[in-house]
Amino acid sequence: xxxxxxxxxxxxxxxxxxxxxxxxxxxxxxxxxxxxxxxxxxxxxxxxxxxxxxxxxxxxxxxxxxxxxxxxxxxxxxxxxxxxxxxxxxxxxx
Amino acid sequence: xxxxxxxxxxxxxxxxxxxxxxxxxxxxxxxxxxxxxxxxxxxxxxxxxxxxxxxxxxxxxxxxxxxxxxxxxxxxxxxxxxxxxxxxxxxxxxxxxxxxxxxxxxxxxxxxxxxxxxxxxxxxxxxxxxxxxxxxxxxxxxxxxxxxxxxxxxxxxxxxxxxxxxxxxxxxxxxxxxxxxxxxxxxxxxxxxxxxxxxxxxxxxxxxxxxxxxxxxxxxxxxxxxxxxxxxxxxxxxxxxxxxxxxxxxxxxxxxxxxxxxxxxxxxxxxxxxxxxxxxxxxxxxxxxxxxxxxxxxxxxxxxxxxxxxxxxxxxxxxxxxxxxxxxxxxxxxxxxxxxxxxxxxxxxxxxxxxxxxxxxxxxxxxxxxxxxxxxxxxxxxxxxxxxxxxxxxxxxxxxxxxxxxxxxxxxxxxxxxxxxxxxxxxxxxxxxxx
Numbered sequence: 427x428x429x430x431x432x433x434x435x436x437x438x439x440x441x442x443x444x445x446x447x448x449x450x451x452x453x454x455x456x457x458x459x460x461x462x463x464x465x466x467x468x469x470x471x472x473x474x475x476x477x478x479x480x481x482x483x484x485x486x487x488x489x490x491x492x493x494x495x496x497x498x499x500x501x502x503x504x505x506x507x508x509x510x511x512x513x514x515x516x517x518x519x520x
Numbered sequence: 521x522x523x524x525x526x527x528x529x530x531x532x533x534x535x536x537x538x539x540x541x542x543x544x545x546x547x548x549x550x551x552x553x554x555x556x557x558x559x560x561x562x563x564x565x566x567x568x569x570x571x572x573x574x575x576x577x578x579x580x581x582x583x584x585x586x587x588x589x590x591x592x593x594x595x596x597x598x599x600x601x602x603x604x605x606x607x608x609x610x611x612x613x614x615x616x617x618x619x620x621x622x623x624x625x626x627x628x629x630x631x632x633x634x635x636x637x638x639x640x641x642x643x644x645x646x647x648x649x650x651x652x653x654x655x656x657x658x659x660x661x662x663x664x665x666x667x668x669x670x671x672x673x674x675x676x677x678x679x680x681x682x683x684x685x686x687x688x689x690x691x692x693x694x695x696x697x698x699x700x701x702x703x704x705x706x707x708x709x710x711x712x713x714x715x716x717x718x719x720x721x722x723x724x725x726x727x728x729x730x731x732x733x734x735x736x737x738x739x740x741x742x743x744x745x746x747x748x749x750x751x752x753x754x755x756x757x758x759x760x761x762x763x764x765x766x767x768x769x770x771x772x773x774x775x776x777x778x779x780x781x782x783x784x785x786x787x788x789x790x791x792x793x794x795x796x797x798x799x800x801x802x803x804x805x806x807x808x809x810x811x812x813x814x815x816x817x818x819x820x821x822x823x824x825x826x827x828x829x830x831x832x833x834x835x836x837x838x839x840x841x842x843x844x845x846x847x848x849x850x851x852x853x854x855x856x857x858x859x860x861x862x863x864x865x866x867x868x869x870x871x872x873x874x875x876x877x878x879x880x881x882x883x884x885x886x887x888x889x890x891x892x893x894x895x896x897x898x899x900x901x902x903x904x905x906x907x908x909x910x911x912x913x914x915x916x917x918x919x920x921x922x923x924x925x926x927x928x929x930x931x932x933x934x935x936x937x938x939x940x941x942x943x944x945x946x947x948x949x950x951x952x953x954x955x
Binding site for chain 2: 437438439440442443
Protein backbone atom coordinates (compact mmCIF):
# COMPACT_ATOMS: atom_id res chain seq x y z
CA UNK A 427 0.00 0.00 0.00
CA UNK A 428 1.18 3.48 -0.87
CA UNK A 429 2.39 5.26 2.24
CA UNK A 430 0.56 8.43 1.25
CA UNK A 431 -2.73 6.54 1.42
CA UNK A 432 -2.07 5.04 4.82
CA UNK A 433 -2.36 8.11 7.00
CA UNK A 434 -5.61 10.00 6.43
CA UNK A 435 -5.51 12.73 9.06
CA UNK A 436 -4.09 13.45 12.48
CA UNK A 437 -6.43 13.34 15.45
CA UNK A 438 -6.07 16.44 17.55
CA UNK A 439 -8.11 16.70 20.70
CA UNK A 440 -7.66 17.29 24.38
CA UNK A 441 -7.08 13.59 24.91
CA UNK A 442 -4.45 13.12 22.20
CA UNK A 443 -2.77 16.33 23.26
CA UNK A 444 -2.26 14.96 26.78
CA UNK A 445 -0.93 11.64 25.44
CA UNK A 446 1.44 13.45 23.12
CA UNK A 447 2.90 15.61 25.85
CA UNK A 448 3.22 12.93 28.56
CA UNK A 449 4.08 9.77 26.58
CA UNK A 450 5.06 10.92 23.12
CA UNK A 451 2.11 9.15 21.50
CA UNK A 452 0.46 10.67 18.42
CA UNK A 453 -2.90 9.60 17.01
CA UNK A 454 -4.06 9.29 13.39
CA UNK A 455 -7.02 8.21 11.44
CA UNK A 456 -5.58 5.61 9.05
CA UNK A 457 -6.70 3.52 6.11
CA UNK A 458 -8.94 0.68 7.23
CA UNK A 459 -6.82 -1.92 5.47
CA UNK A 460 -3.48 -0.64 6.74
CA UNK A 461 -1.63 -2.87 9.15
CA UNK A 462 0.67 -1.81 11.97
CA UNK A 463 3.83 -2.29 9.92
CA UNK A 464 2.58 -0.16 7.08
CA UNK A 465 1.57 2.55 9.55
CA UNK A 466 5.01 2.42 11.14
CA UNK A 467 6.87 2.87 7.85
CA UNK A 468 4.46 5.56 6.74
CA UNK A 469 4.91 7.65 9.88
CA UNK A 470 8.67 7.14 9.85
CA UNK A 471 9.09 8.25 6.25
CA UNK A 472 6.55 11.04 6.23
CA UNK A 473 7.47 12.70 9.53
CA UNK A 474 11.13 11.60 9.63
CA UNK A 475 10.86 10.17 13.13
CA UNK A 476 11.50 6.79 14.73
CA UNK A 477 8.52 4.76 15.84
CA UNK A 478 8.75 2.27 18.70
CA UNK A 479 5.19 0.97 18.85
CA UNK A 480 1.89 1.09 16.98
CA UNK A 481 -1.51 0.27 18.49
CA UNK A 482 -4.60 0.21 16.29
CA UNK A 483 -8.29 0.00 16.91
CA UNK A 484 -11.23 -0.33 14.55
CA UNK A 485 -13.84 2.27 15.34
CA UNK A 486 -17.38 1.33 14.40
CA UNK A 487 -19.32 4.12 12.63
CA UNK A 488 -22.28 5.45 14.54
CA UNK A 489 -25.87 4.79 13.52
CA UNK A 490 -27.46 8.10 12.67
CA UNK A 491 -31.07 8.91 11.95
CA UNK A 492 -32.39 11.78 9.93
CA UNK A 493 -36.15 11.89 10.30
CA UNK A 494 -37.33 8.47 9.20
CA UNK A 495 -34.13 7.70 7.31
CA UNK A 496 -31.50 5.61 8.97
CA UNK A 497 -27.85 5.80 8.07
CA UNK A 498 -24.54 4.54 9.22
CA UNK A 499 -21.29 6.41 9.37
CA UNK A 500 -18.32 4.56 7.94
CA UNK A 501 -16.17 2.41 10.16
CA UNK A 502 -12.63 3.65 10.45
CA UNK A 503 -9.30 2.71 11.93
CA UNK A 504 -7.49 4.70 14.59
CA UNK A 505 -3.78 4.30 15.23
CA UNK A 506 -1.82 5.35 18.34
CA UNK A 507 1.81 5.65 17.35
CA UNK A 508 4.44 5.77 20.08
CA UNK A 509 7.49 7.75 19.02
CA UNK A 510 11.01 7.12 20.18
CA UNK A 511 11.93 9.47 23.00
CA UNK A 512 13.21 12.78 21.66
CA UNK A 513 11.21 12.70 18.38
CA UNK A 514 8.11 14.76 17.87
CA UNK A 515 5.61 15.57 15.16
CA UNK A 516 4.19 18.98 14.45
CA UNK A 517 1.10 18.45 12.39
CA UNK A 518 0.76 22.01 11.25
CA UNK A 519 4.10 22.10 9.54
CA UNK A 520 3.58 19.06 7.38
CA UNK B 521 7.10 55.12 23.61
CA UNK B 522 8.61 57.47 21.07
CA UNK B 523 6.31 59.99 19.45
CA UNK B 524 7.52 62.08 16.59
CA UNK B 525 5.33 64.79 15.09
CA UNK B 526 6.16 66.03 11.66
CA UNK B 527 4.50 68.88 9.77
CA UNK B 528 4.14 67.74 6.18
CA UNK B 529 2.37 70.93 5.14
CA UNK B 530 0.56 73.68 7.06
CA UNK B 531 -2.55 71.57 7.13
CA UNK B 532 -1.06 68.10 7.13
CA UNK B 533 0.66 66.34 9.98
CA UNK B 534 2.39 63.03 10.29
CA UNK B 535 2.89 61.31 13.61
CA UNK B 536 5.32 58.44 13.87
CA UNK B 537 5.06 56.30 16.95
CA UNK B 538 7.32 53.54 18.15
CA UNK B 539 6.05 51.16 20.78
CA UNK B 540 8.72 49.31 22.82
CA UNK B 541 9.02 45.53 22.78
CA UNK B 542 7.77 44.78 26.26
CA UNK B 543 4.67 46.88 25.70
CA UNK B 544 3.95 44.88 22.54
CA UNK B 545 4.47 41.51 24.25
CA UNK B 546 2.25 42.53 27.13
CA UNK B 547 -0.50 43.42 24.70
CA UNK B 548 -0.04 40.17 22.74
CA UNK B 549 -0.38 38.12 25.91
CA UNK B 550 -3.42 40.04 26.97
CA UNK B 551 -5.09 39.48 23.63
CA UNK B 552 -4.25 35.77 23.59
CA UNK B 553 -5.69 35.37 27.07
CA UNK B 554 -8.87 36.95 25.82
CA UNK B 555 -8.96 34.76 22.72
CA UNK B 556 -8.29 31.59 24.71
CA UNK B 557 -11.34 32.18 26.83
CA UNK B 558 -13.67 32.14 23.85
CA UNK B 559 -11.82 30.14 21.20
CA UNK B 560 -13.60 27.07 19.91
CA UNK B 561 -11.45 24.47 18.21
CA UNK B 562 -12.80 21.01 17.33
CA UNK B 563 -11.65 18.39 19.79
CA UNK B 564 -11.30 20.83 22.66
CA UNK B 565 -13.73 22.21 25.17
CA UNK B 566 -14.15 25.94 25.32
CA UNK B 567 -11.31 27.55 27.24
CA UNK B 568 -9.24 24.33 27.21
CA UNK B 569 -7.39 24.89 23.95
CA UNK B 570 -3.62 24.80 24.51
CA UNK B 571 -1.56 27.89 23.68
CA UNK B 572 0.37 26.45 20.66
CA UNK B 573 -2.86 25.52 18.92
CA UNK B 574 -4.40 28.91 19.67
CA UNK B 575 -1.39 30.58 18.17
CA UNK B 576 -1.74 28.56 15.01
CA UNK B 577 -5.45 29.14 14.56
CA UNK B 578 -5.81 32.70 15.77
CA UNK B 579 -2.62 34.61 14.96
CA UNK B 580 -4.44 36.81 12.42
CA UNK B 581 -7.10 37.83 14.87
CA UNK B 582 -4.45 38.41 17.51
CA UNK B 583 -2.53 40.70 15.21
CA UNK B 584 -5.58 42.72 14.28
CA UNK B 585 -6.67 43.05 17.91
CA UNK B 586 -3.25 43.99 19.15
CA UNK B 587 -2.87 46.60 16.42
CA UNK B 588 -6.26 48.05 17.22
CA UNK B 589 -5.58 48.21 20.95
CA UNK B 590 -2.09 49.62 20.63
CA UNK B 591 -3.02 52.20 18.02
CA UNK B 592 -6.15 53.29 19.83
CA UNK B 593 -4.25 53.82 22.99
CA UNK B 594 -1.09 55.42 21.70
CA UNK B 595 -2.67 57.46 18.93
CA UNK B 596 -5.13 59.13 21.26
CA UNK B 597 -2.35 59.74 23.74
CA UNK B 598 -0.15 61.27 21.07
CA UNK B 599 -2.96 63.57 19.99
CA UNK B 600 -3.68 64.73 23.51
CA UNK B 601 -0.04 65.20 24.43
CA UNK B 602 0.64 67.29 21.35
CA UNK B 603 -2.72 69.04 21.42
CA UNK B 604 -3.57 68.14 17.84
CA UNK B 605 -7.09 68.00 16.52
CA UNK B 606 -7.36 66.11 13.24
CA UNK B 607 -10.13 67.21 10.90
CA UNK B 608 -9.90 64.30 8.52
CA UNK B 609 -9.94 60.56 8.81
CA UNK B 610 -6.42 59.53 9.77
CA UNK B 611 -4.64 57.16 7.43
CA UNK B 612 -2.42 54.60 9.13
CA UNK B 613 0.75 53.02 7.85
CA UNK B 614 2.49 50.32 9.77
CA UNK B 615 4.99 47.49 9.48
CA UNK B 616 3.84 43.98 10.18
CA UNK B 617 3.51 43.18 13.83
CA UNK B 618 6.01 40.63 15.09
CA UNK B 619 5.79 39.56 18.70
CA UNK B 620 9.00 40.20 20.56
CA UNK B 621 9.88 43.28 18.51
CA UNK B 622 9.20 46.95 18.81
CA UNK B 623 6.25 48.10 16.72
CA UNK B 624 6.43 51.20 14.55
CA UNK B 625 3.63 52.97 12.78
CA UNK B 626 2.79 56.37 11.40
CA UNK B 627 -0.43 58.31 10.96
CA UNK B 628 -1.14 61.09 8.50
CA UNK B 629 -4.10 63.38 8.73
CA UNK B 630 -5.22 66.92 8.04
CA UNK B 631 -5.49 69.53 10.73
CA UNK B 632 -7.04 72.93 10.83
CA UNK B 633 -4.43 75.43 9.69
CA UNK B 634 -2.87 77.69 12.23
CA UNK B 635 -4.06 81.12 11.33
CA UNK B 636 -1.99 84.17 11.82
CA UNK B 637 -4.51 86.86 12.40
CA UNK B 638 -3.74 90.16 10.80
CA UNK B 639 -5.41 93.41 11.58
CA UNK B 640 -9.09 92.63 11.65
CA UNK B 641 -10.45 95.95 12.77
CA UNK B 642 -11.12 98.72 10.31
CA UNK B 643 -12.21 96.40 7.55
CA UNK B 644 -13.73 98.33 4.69
CA UNK B 645 -17.14 97.18 3.67
CA UNK B 646 -19.92 98.61 1.61
CA UNK B 647 -23.47 98.69 2.74
CA UNK B 648 -26.40 99.13 0.44
CA UNK B 649 -28.73 101.98 1.27
CA UNK B 650 -32.29 101.10 2.02
CA UNK B 651 -34.56 102.39 -0.72
CA UNK B 652 -38.26 102.13 -0.20
CA UNK B 653 -39.77 101.38 -3.51
CA UNK B 654 -43.32 102.54 -4.17
CA UNK B 655 -43.51 100.30 -7.20
CA UNK B 656 -43.09 97.18 -5.12
CA UNK B 657 -45.93 98.28 -2.88
CA UNK B 658 -48.13 99.01 -5.89
CA UNK B 659 -47.32 95.64 -7.36
CA UNK B 660 -48.17 93.89 -4.13
CA UNK B 661 -51.51 95.67 -3.91
CA UNK B 662 -52.27 94.78 -7.51
CA UNK B 663 -51.64 91.13 -6.64
CA UNK B 664 -54.03 91.36 -3.72
CA UNK B 665 -56.58 92.96 -5.97
CA UNK B 666 -56.28 90.21 -8.57
CA UNK B 667 -56.69 87.68 -5.81
CA UNK B 668 -59.96 89.30 -4.73
CA UNK B 669 -61.28 89.67 -8.27
CA UNK B 670 -64.51 87.97 -9.19
CA UNK B 671 -65.76 86.80 -12.55
CA UNK B 672 -68.63 88.78 -13.96
CA UNK B 673 -70.73 87.89 -16.97
CA UNK B 674 -70.49 90.39 -19.77
CA UNK B 675 -74.08 91.20 -20.69
CA UNK B 676 -73.81 93.06 -24.01
CA UNK B 677 -72.96 90.79 -26.96
CA UNK B 678 -69.49 91.45 -28.26
CA UNK B 679 -66.56 89.38 -29.53
CA UNK B 680 -64.40 87.82 -26.81
CA UNK B 681 -60.91 89.21 -26.41
CA UNK B 682 -57.62 87.84 -25.14
CA UNK B 683 -57.37 87.70 -21.36
CA UNK B 684 -61.09 87.28 -20.84
CA UNK B 685 -62.84 84.13 -19.72
CA UNK B 686 -64.78 82.28 -22.38
CA UNK B 687 -67.35 79.81 -21.12
CA UNK B 688 -67.42 77.18 -23.86
CA UNK B 689 -68.81 73.79 -24.83
CA UNK B 690 -66.48 71.82 -27.01
CA UNK B 691 -66.25 68.45 -28.66
CA UNK B 692 -63.16 67.08 -30.40
CA UNK B 693 -63.08 64.93 -33.54
CA UNK B 694 -60.15 62.87 -34.72
CA UNK B 695 -60.62 61.93 -38.40
CA UNK B 696 -64.27 62.83 -38.03
CA UNK B 697 -64.78 60.53 -35.03
CA UNK B 698 -65.27 61.97 -31.50
CA UNK B 699 -62.41 60.86 -29.28
CA UNK B 700 -62.40 60.02 -25.62
CA UNK B 701 -62.38 62.83 -23.07
CA UNK B 702 -62.51 65.37 -25.90
CA UNK B 703 -65.81 66.76 -24.75
CA UNK B 704 -66.63 69.34 -22.10
CA UNK B 705 -69.56 71.54 -21.18
CA UNK B 706 -69.53 75.02 -19.65
CA UNK B 707 -65.80 75.11 -19.37
CA UNK B 708 -64.45 78.50 -18.25
CA UNK B 709 -61.29 79.03 -20.27
CA UNK B 710 -59.09 82.04 -19.75
CA UNK B 711 -57.85 83.01 -23.15
CA UNK B 712 -54.11 83.42 -23.27
CA UNK B 713 -53.55 81.30 -20.16
CA UNK B 714 -51.98 78.51 -22.18
CA UNK B 715 -54.15 75.92 -20.47
CA UNK B 716 -55.18 74.26 -23.73
CA UNK B 717 -53.06 72.97 -26.54
CA UNK B 718 -51.33 75.69 -28.56
CA UNK B 719 -53.53 77.35 -31.15
CA UNK B 720 -56.82 76.56 -29.47
CA UNK B 721 -57.21 79.67 -27.39
CA UNK B 722 -56.09 81.96 -30.19
CA UNK B 723 -58.83 80.67 -32.45
CA UNK B 724 -61.53 81.26 -29.84
CA UNK B 725 -60.68 84.96 -29.77
CA UNK B 726 -63.23 87.00 -31.67
CA UNK B 727 -66.18 84.66 -31.16
CA UNK B 728 -69.44 86.19 -29.97
CA UNK B 729 -71.73 84.55 -27.44
CA UNK B 730 -73.91 81.91 -29.06
CA UNK B 731 -71.53 81.45 -31.97
CA UNK B 732 -70.22 78.00 -32.94
CA UNK B 733 -66.92 77.55 -34.64
CA UNK B 734 -64.80 74.68 -35.88
CA UNK B 735 -61.27 74.89 -34.71
CA UNK B 736 -58.53 72.74 -36.17
CA UNK B 737 -55.44 72.23 -34.10
CA UNK B 738 -52.62 69.74 -33.92
CA UNK B 739 -51.74 68.04 -30.67
CA UNK B 740 -48.12 68.56 -29.67
CA UNK B 741 -45.85 65.59 -30.38
CA UNK B 742 -45.09 65.03 -26.71
CA UNK B 743 -48.74 65.08 -25.63
CA UNK B 744 -49.65 62.77 -22.75
CA UNK B 745 -52.20 60.60 -24.58
CA UNK B 746 -50.27 58.64 -27.21
CA UNK B 747 -53.14 58.08 -29.64
CA UNK B 748 -53.56 61.85 -29.91
CA UNK B 749 -49.99 63.07 -29.82
CA UNK B 750 -49.00 64.84 -33.01
CA UNK B 751 -52.43 64.29 -34.63
CA UNK B 752 -54.49 67.05 -36.24
CA UNK B 753 -57.99 67.26 -34.77
CA UNK B 754 -61.07 69.39 -35.15
CA UNK B 755 -62.92 70.88 -32.22
CA UNK B 756 -66.48 72.05 -32.41
CA UNK B 757 -66.63 74.98 -30.03
CA UNK B 758 -69.68 76.92 -28.89
CA UNK B 759 -69.16 80.12 -26.94
CA UNK B 760 -71.85 80.39 -24.28
CA UNK B 761 -70.94 83.57 -22.51
CA UNK B 762 -68.07 85.87 -21.81
CA UNK B 763 -66.85 86.57 -18.32
CA UNK B 764 -64.36 89.14 -17.28
CA UNK B 765 -62.47 89.86 -14.14
CA UNK B 766 -64.09 92.42 -11.96
CA UNK B 767 -61.34 94.07 -9.96
CA UNK B 768 -62.55 95.48 -6.65
CA UNK B 769 -62.01 99.22 -6.20
CA UNK B 770 -59.06 100.21 -4.08
CA UNK B 771 -60.91 101.84 -1.23
CA UNK B 772 -61.01 101.49 2.52
CA UNK B 773 -63.43 98.56 2.29
CA UNK B 774 -60.86 96.71 0.24
CA UNK B 775 -58.24 97.36 2.91
CA UNK B 776 -60.52 96.05 5.66
CA UNK B 777 -60.60 92.61 4.09
CA UNK B 778 -56.93 92.06 4.84
CA UNK B 779 -56.98 92.55 8.56
CA UNK B 780 -57.18 95.34 11.02
CA UNK B 781 -56.75 98.15 8.52
CA UNK B 782 -59.32 100.91 8.41
CA UNK B 783 -58.01 102.81 5.44
CA UNK B 784 -56.12 102.11 2.28
CA UNK B 785 -53.23 104.16 3.60
CA UNK B 786 -52.81 101.86 6.55
CA UNK B 787 -52.66 98.85 4.26
CA UNK B 788 -50.09 100.57 2.09
CA UNK B 789 -48.03 101.50 5.12
CA UNK B 790 -48.14 97.97 6.35
CA UNK B 791 -47.02 96.52 3.03
CA UNK B 792 -44.23 99.06 2.78
CA UNK B 793 -43.20 98.17 6.31
CA UNK B 794 -42.98 94.46 5.57
CA UNK B 795 -41.04 95.19 2.42
CA UNK B 796 -38.61 97.45 4.24
CA UNK B 797 -38.02 94.88 6.92
CA UNK B 798 -37.25 92.23 4.33
CA UNK B 799 -34.91 94.62 2.58
CA UNK B 800 -33.19 95.53 5.82
CA UNK B 801 -32.65 91.87 6.57
CA UNK B 802 -31.27 91.35 3.10
CA UNK B 803 -28.94 94.33 3.42
CA UNK B 804 -27.77 93.12 6.80
CA UNK B 805 -27.03 89.67 5.39
CA UNK B 806 -25.17 91.15 2.45
CA UNK B 807 -23.15 93.31 4.79
CA UNK B 808 -22.20 90.33 6.91
CA UNK B 809 -21.26 88.30 3.85
CA UNK B 810 -19.09 91.09 2.59
CA UNK B 811 -17.44 91.54 5.94
CA UNK B 812 -16.47 87.88 6.08
CA UNK B 813 -15.29 88.09 2.51
CA UNK B 814 -13.12 91.08 3.33
CA UNK B 815 -11.70 89.15 6.25
CA UNK B 816 -10.94 86.18 4.05
CA UNK B 817 -9.21 88.36 1.51
CA UNK B 818 -6.83 89.73 4.10
CA UNK B 819 -5.66 86.27 5.01
CA UNK B 820 -4.25 83.61 2.84
CA UNK B 821 -4.01 80.04 4.00
CA UNK B 822 -4.70 76.53 2.88
CA UNK B 823 -7.88 74.72 3.79
CA UNK B 824 -7.92 71.03 4.59
CA UNK B 825 -9.65 68.98 1.94
CA UNK B 826 -11.64 67.06 4.52
CA UNK B 827 -13.27 70.23 5.87
CA UNK B 828 -14.22 71.37 2.38
CA UNK B 829 -15.71 67.99 1.61
CA UNK B 830 -17.69 68.07 4.82
CA UNK B 831 -19.01 71.54 4.06
CA UNK B 832 -19.94 70.42 0.55
CA UNK B 833 -21.88 67.52 1.98
CA UNK B 834 -23.74 69.90 4.25
CA UNK B 835 -24.51 72.20 1.33
CA UNK B 836 -25.75 69.38 -0.83
CA UNK B 837 -27.87 67.97 1.96
CA UNK B 838 -29.48 71.35 2.45
CA UNK B 839 -30.11 71.61 -1.26
CA UNK B 840 -31.64 68.15 -1.34
CA UNK B 841 -33.91 68.96 1.58
CA UNK B 842 -35.09 72.14 -0.09
CA UNK B 843 -35.80 70.27 -3.30
CA UNK B 844 -37.51 67.44 -1.47
CA UNK B 845 -39.94 69.95 0.00
CA UNK B 846 -41.00 70.76 -3.57
CA UNK B 847 -41.08 67.08 -4.48
CA UNK B 848 -37.95 67.38 -6.57
CA UNK B 849 -34.63 65.64 -6.65
CA UNK B 850 -31.28 66.75 -7.98
CA UNK B 851 -31.76 64.47 -10.97
CA UNK B 852 -35.13 66.04 -11.77
CA UNK B 853 -33.62 69.50 -12.10
CA UNK B 854 -31.02 68.08 -14.42
CA UNK B 855 -28.15 68.00 -12.03
CA UNK B 856 -26.30 65.52 -9.91
CA UNK B 857 -24.27 65.45 -6.77
CA UNK B 858 -20.99 65.38 -8.68
CA UNK B 859 -21.88 68.45 -10.73
CA UNK B 860 -22.82 70.42 -7.65
CA UNK B 861 -19.74 69.23 -5.86
CA UNK B 862 -17.57 70.87 -8.49
CA UNK B 863 -19.79 73.92 -8.87
CA UNK B 864 -20.18 74.68 -5.19
CA UNK B 865 -16.58 73.99 -4.38
CA UNK B 866 -15.41 77.60 -4.17
CA UNK B 867 -18.42 78.46 -2.03
CA UNK B 868 -17.58 75.66 0.35
CA UNK B 869 -13.94 76.72 0.48
CA UNK B 870 -14.80 80.27 1.39
CA UNK B 871 -17.33 79.13 3.96
CA UNK B 872 -14.74 76.95 5.61
CA UNK B 873 -12.20 79.77 5.49
CA UNK B 874 -14.75 82.13 6.96
CA UNK B 875 -15.60 79.95 9.88
CA UNK B 876 -11.95 79.16 10.57
CA UNK B 877 -11.13 82.87 10.57
CA UNK B 878 -14.08 83.78 12.72
CA UNK B 879 -13.07 81.11 15.21
CA UNK B 880 -9.55 82.51 15.23
CA UNK B 881 -10.85 86.02 15.86
CA UNK B 882 -13.06 84.72 18.62
CA UNK B 883 -10.09 83.06 20.30
CA UNK B 884 -7.97 86.16 20.00
CA UNK B 885 -10.59 88.55 21.28
CA UNK B 886 -11.92 86.17 23.88
CA UNK B 887 -15.42 86.10 22.46
CA UNK B 888 -17.45 83.36 24.02
CA UNK B 889 -21.05 82.38 24.28
CA UNK B 890 -22.53 82.49 27.76
CA UNK B 891 -25.13 79.99 28.88
CA UNK B 892 -27.62 82.79 29.28
CA UNK B 893 -27.17 83.81 25.66
CA UNK B 894 -27.67 80.27 24.51
CA UNK B 895 -30.84 80.06 26.52
CA UNK B 896 -32.09 83.27 25.02
CA UNK B 897 -31.36 82.01 21.53
CA UNK B 898 -33.26 78.81 22.23
CA UNK B 899 -36.16 80.92 23.49
CA UNK B 900 -36.04 82.84 20.22
CA UNK B 901 -36.09 79.69 18.14
CA UNK B 902 -38.92 78.32 20.25
CA UNK B 903 -40.95 81.47 19.73
CA UNK B 904 -40.33 81.38 15.98
CA UNK B 905 -41.12 77.72 15.57
CA UNK B 906 -44.08 77.88 17.93
CA UNK B 907 -42.65 75.23 20.17
CA UNK B 908 -42.31 74.90 23.90
CA UNK B 909 -39.12 76.36 25.26
CA UNK B 910 -38.68 73.42 27.64
CA UNK B 911 -39.00 70.88 24.84
CA UNK B 912 -36.32 72.61 22.78
CA UNK B 913 -34.12 73.14 25.79
CA UNK B 914 -34.13 69.44 26.60
CA UNK B 915 -33.56 68.61 22.95
CA UNK B 916 -30.39 70.67 22.94
CA UNK B 917 -29.32 69.28 26.29
CA UNK B 918 -29.66 65.73 25.06
CA UNK B 919 -28.08 66.43 21.71
CA UNK B 920 -24.54 67.75 22.07
CA UNK B 921 -24.01 67.99 18.31
CA UNK B 922 -27.00 70.26 17.79
CA UNK B 923 -26.01 72.29 20.80
CA UNK B 924 -22.45 72.71 19.59
CA UNK B 925 -23.68 73.79 16.20
CA UNK B 926 -25.92 76.37 17.81
CA UNK B 927 -23.14 77.65 20.04
CA UNK B 928 -20.83 77.89 17.02
CA UNK B 929 -23.42 79.87 15.14
CA UNK B 930 -23.95 82.22 18.06
CA UNK B 931 -20.24 82.71 18.43
CA UNK B 932 -19.82 83.50 14.76
CA UNK B 933 -22.65 86.00 14.99
CA UNK B 934 -20.96 87.65 17.93
CA UNK B 935 -17.63 87.79 16.14
CA UNK B 936 -19.26 89.39 13.13
CA UNK B 937 -20.92 91.92 15.41
CA UNK B 938 -17.55 92.67 16.91
CA UNK B 939 -15.90 93.03 13.52
CA UNK B 940 -18.71 95.20 12.31
CA UNK B 941 -18.32 97.50 15.25
CA UNK B 942 -14.70 98.04 14.32
CA UNK B 943 -15.17 98.13 10.58
CA UNK B 944 -15.49 101.09 8.27
CA UNK B 945 -18.87 100.87 6.70
CA UNK B 946 -19.62 103.02 3.70
CA UNK B 947 -23.15 103.37 2.49
CA UNK B 948 -23.59 103.09 -1.26
CA UNK B 949 -26.56 102.95 -3.58
CA UNK B 950 -25.42 99.88 -5.43
CA UNK B 951 -22.75 97.48 -4.34
CA UNK B 952 -19.60 97.25 -6.37
CA UNK B 953 -19.01 93.84 -7.89
CA UNK B 954 -15.65 92.95 -6.47
CA UNK B 955 -15.69 93.81 -2.83
